[in-house]
Amino acid sequence: MMKGTEAIGEGAVQAGCRCYFGYPITPQNEIPEYMSRRMEEVGGVFLQGESEIASINMVLGAAAAGMRAMTSSSSPGISLKQEGLSFLASLELPAVVVNINRGGPGLGNIAPSQGDYYQATRGGGHGDYRMPVYAPATVQELYDITMEAFDVADLYRTPVMILGDGMMGQIVEPVVMHERKKIDLPPKDYILDGAQGRPSRIIKSLILDVKLMEEHNWKLKRKYDLMRKDLPRHDEFMTEDAKMVIVAYGTAARIAKGAVKRVRSEGLQVGLLRPVTLWPFPEDALRNLSKRVKLILVFEMSTGQMIDDVKLAVGGRIPCEFYGRPGGVVASPQEIARIIERHWLQREIS
Numbered sequence: 001m002m003k004g005t006e007a008i009g010e011g012a013v014q015a016g017c018r019c020y021f022g023y024p025i026t027p028q029n030e031i032p033e034y035m036s037r038r039m040e041e042v043g044g045v046f047l048q049g050e051s052e053i054a055s056i057n058m059v060l061g062a063a064a065a066g067m068r069a070m071t072s073s074s075s076p077g078i079s080l081k082q083e084g085l086s087f088l089a090s091l092e093l094p095a096v097v098v099n100i101n102r103g104g105p106g107l108g109n110i111a112p113s114q115g116d117y118y119q120a121t122r123g124g125g126h127g128d129y130r131m132p133v134y135a136p137a138t139v140q141e142l143y144d145i146t147m148e149a150f151d152v153a154d155l156y157r158t159p160v161m162i163l164g165d166g167m168m169g170q171i172v173e174p175v176v177m178h179e180r181k182k183i184d185l186p187p188k189d190y191i192l193d194g195a196q197g198r199p200s201r202i203i204k205s206l207i208l209d210v211k212l213m214e215e216h217n218w219k220l221k222r223k224y225d226l227m228r229k230d231l232p233r234h235d236e237f238m239t240e241d242a243k244m245v246i247v248a249y250g251t252a253a254r255i256a257k258g259a260v261k262r263v264r265s266e267g268l269q270v271g272l273l274r275p276v277t278l279w280p281f282p283e284d285a286l287r288n289l290s291k292r293v294k295l296i297l298v299f300e301m302s303t304g305q306m307i308d309d310v311k312l313a314v315g316g317r318i319p320c321e322f323y324g325r326p327g328g329v330v331a332s333p334q335e336i337a338r339i340i341e342r343h344w345l346q347r348e349i350s
Helices: 004-014 030-041 050-063 076-080 082-092 117-121 139-156 166-170 210-231 248-266 285-289 308-313 333-346
Strands: 019-020 043-050 068-075 096-101 109-112 159-165 234-237 246-248 270-275 278-281 295-300 320-324
Touching: 004 030, 004 096, 004 139, 004 159, 019 050, 030 043, 043 050, 050 068, 050 076, 050 082, 068 076, 068 159, 082 159, 082 210, 096 139, 096 166, 109 166, 117 159, 117 278, 139 159, 139 210, 159 166, 159 248, 159 285, 159 320, 166 248, 210 246, 210 278, 248 270, 248 295, 248 333, 270 285, 270 333, 285 308, 295 308, 295 333, 308 320, 320 333
Parallel strands: 019 043, 019 068, 068 096, 096 159, 246 270, 246 295, 295 320
Antiparallel strands: 096 109, 234 270
């Protein structure tokens, strides 16, 4: 049995993370607490920086030296890391960043929320860049996806974000500690480890020649196109005969799944699609579903952010409606079941 935040920490250790840099902010403080012990046990480095800005730049330095490095924070702390994320993307350095989302905007509260979707999936920082964003929905997935995130970061030389929330971080569930699936990763021929017996290397993001800067942006764009092709993941529940589909991720998907089970017992043909990657978004899966269902209902713990990506994927083929509870309010499966029933009747689905 493990708490979600602890599963993230252990997943990172098993993936070979040996450098953790962070700064305390609830509700993610158990991650640095856990890593402070585990880094010492495995011969790694743990350092609490003087700020979130310092911590993300420590991650950048460790990544440039070839280490598997990570940081974690929560909402306003992630805002402070955005410049560093943009630098990591431009420098093409791998890193894993965890956001245990809290209620906001502003300082907000420590309750679970999903108000950071735009920030995560649109880059957040400045410039033309993207990064893979994963949204686990169980403690087991927090463990598994954290391990996977380090491989994806190395494979594509990119920062990767894991987006959780205050409930996912604090919930306790069984976790199977299986071995990490080995994949072939490219050599780190870019790292700065001392120019002994080889030409010197330079890692930089300051490119004053506009033509060279344009070429760099197009190079990054080609890499993001590969990610869009290879990385999208989703999970479906009872969609085979569904006439209405709920789209939700993370904690909201857990709640929605309970609601789907309730309305199924009443004879309503409702299913659930859960994006596992928020970027790249599972557009093809939604596009295919929109060809055979009559209505999509998006449920988010926000005022509505992912719904924009759902609408883009569906392309106006069928109605897309929304229900949200922002600010840290957690809806019950019964509440979502009532919302499903209301939309079913209003649309006269049969």
